[in-house]
Amino acid sequence: MKKITLLMLTAILGLQGCNNSSNESKKGVKSTIPAVHQIQPSEITDYIAEFKSQQLRLKLVFDGVESKISHAYNVKPTNTWVLNYGKGLAEVGYDFDNDEPLASLTLHDGDTSDIYDFNPTRTLVGVDIEIKEVDEETMLYSGSVQDVVTGNVYPVELYINQSLKGAGDTKLVVNGNKATLSGTLGTSTYIQIQDMIHTTSADTLILSNVPGSENDGINMHTGRLIRNAHLTTIMPKDGEAYSGGVDLFAAGTQRIYEVGGKIGVHSWCCTDDGKDAGQLSKDDKAHGAQLTYFREMLGDEKGPEFYFYTIDAAPANDIHLMSVVDMVKYTLTTP
Structure with missing residues (x-):
C-alpha cells in the first residue's frame, strides 16, 4: 500500500524544479513483455459496479436520523477508521493488522468541509457498542453514544463494509479545462x-496535495485513464505528490513541473511474508504489475529504471524527494 501518513508529510522539505513534458522518443512504443495486473482490465467494470453497490449500503443512523458515510482517512497507530457522515466525523475501531472490526465508536459533530482542520462542536462516546455481521459484506456497529458534556444518551447504528478499504478520500474540482485533485x-x-473524462472538457489534471494511494491495483488503472484520455498532468509550485500520486503524475501525456513542487517516492510494502519491495530480487514476480505500468508510462527502458529507482530510494515507511536531475534522468521532466 503506497501512502504517506500525515506525520511523515510534516517532515518533508522543499524541492527545486523546472517545466517538463513526456518523453517524445517513447511515443507509440509498446512493450512485448507480457502484462501483469493486480486487477485484470477485463474485471474493472464489475469491480467498480460492486464498489458502488457496497458504497450505497454504508450509513450511520444516529437518534433515528440516517446519514450516508464516506471514508475520510485511517489512523493505523490507534486502529481507527475516520469516516465522514456529513454532519461530523466518526472514529470507528478497526484492527488493520488482523483485518477485523473493534467494538468502539465515537462521533464528533462539526463542519467537515476541511477534515484536516476539523474542530468538533460536540463529542459523543460509544457505550456498550456491539458488532454483528449483517451479511457476507456488511458489519453493523450498534449501541449508544453519550454526549460528554450533557450526559445525554442516543441510540446509534453504523453499517460498514469492505468498500471503505481502498476507497480513498480524494476531491476533484473541475474549473474549465483544468481539474485539481x-x-x-x-x-x-x-x-x-472517469466521470470527469466522460462529462467535462477538462484536459489538464493538477496534483494539488496527494499523499499516496490506498489501492495500488486500481490506482494504476486510474493512471491508464489519464494516459488514454491524453491528459496533461501538472505538479504546481505549491503542490505535493507522493508514492501513488507520482504514478498519476507519470501518466500525463505531457507532464509539467513547476519550481517548488514536491515529488516523493519510496518502496511499497508488503509482500505476503511482510517484505518491503526493496528487499526483493529484481526478477521477483511481485514487481510485475508496477513494471507493466511504468513500461506503459515511461517506455520499456526508462519505465523499469524508474520503478527500481523508487523502491531503492527509500523504504516504505520513509520518503525520498526527487531532484530535478533525477526527474530529467527518468523522463518525468525535461531540462
Whole structure:
C-alpha cells in the first residue's frame, strides 16, 4: 500500500524544479513483455459496479436520523477508521493488522468541509457498542453514544463494509479545462477521473496535495485513464505528490513541473511474508504489475529504471524527494 501518513508529510522539505513534458522518443512504443495486473482490465467494470453497490449500503443512523458515510482517512497507530457522515466525523475501531472490526465508536459533530482542520462542536462516546455481521459484506456497529458534556444518551447504528478499504478520500474540482485533485487515492478516484473524462472538457489534471494511494491495483488503472484520455498532468509550485500520486503524475501525456513542487517516492510494502519491495530480487514476480505500468508510462527502458529507482530510494515507511536531475534522468521532466 503506497501512502504517506500525515506525520511523515510534516517532515518533508522543499524541492527545486523546472517545466517538463513526456518523453517524445517513447511515443507509440509498446512493450512485448507480457502484462501483469493486480486487477485484470477485463474485471474493472464489475469491480467498480460492486464498489458502488457496497458504497450505497454504508450509513450511520444516529437518534433515528440516517446519514450516508464516506471514508475520510485511517489512523493505523490507534486502529481507527475516520469516516465522514456529513454532519461530523466518526472514529470507528478497526484492527488493520488482523483485518477485523473493534467494538468502539465515537462521533464528533462539526463542519467537515476541511477534515484536516476539523474542530468538533460536540463529542459523543460509544457505550456498550456491539458488532454483528449483517451479511457476507456488511458489519453493523450498534449501541449508544453519550454526549460528554450533557450526559445525554442516543441510540446509534453504523453499517460498514469492505468498500471503505481502498476507497480513498480524494476531491476533484473541475474549473474549465483544468481539474485539481487532492487527497488520498483509491477506488473513488478512479470513478471521479472517469466521470470527469466522460462529462467535462477538462484536459489538464493538477496534483494539488496527494499523499499516496490506498489501492495500488486500481490506482494504476486510474493512471491508464489519464494516459488514454491524453491528459496533461501538472505538479504546481505549491503542490505535493507522493508514492501513488507520482504514478498519476507519470501518466500525463505531457507532464509539467513547476519550481517548488514536491515529488516523493519510496518502496511499497508488503509482500505476503511482510517484505518491503526493496528487499526483493529484481526478477521477483511481485514487481510485475508496477513494471507493466511504468513500461506503459515511461517506455520499456526508462519505465523499469524508474520503478527500481523508487523502491531503492527509500523504504516504505520513509520518503525520498526527487531532484530535478533525477526527474530529467527518468523522463518525468525535461531540462
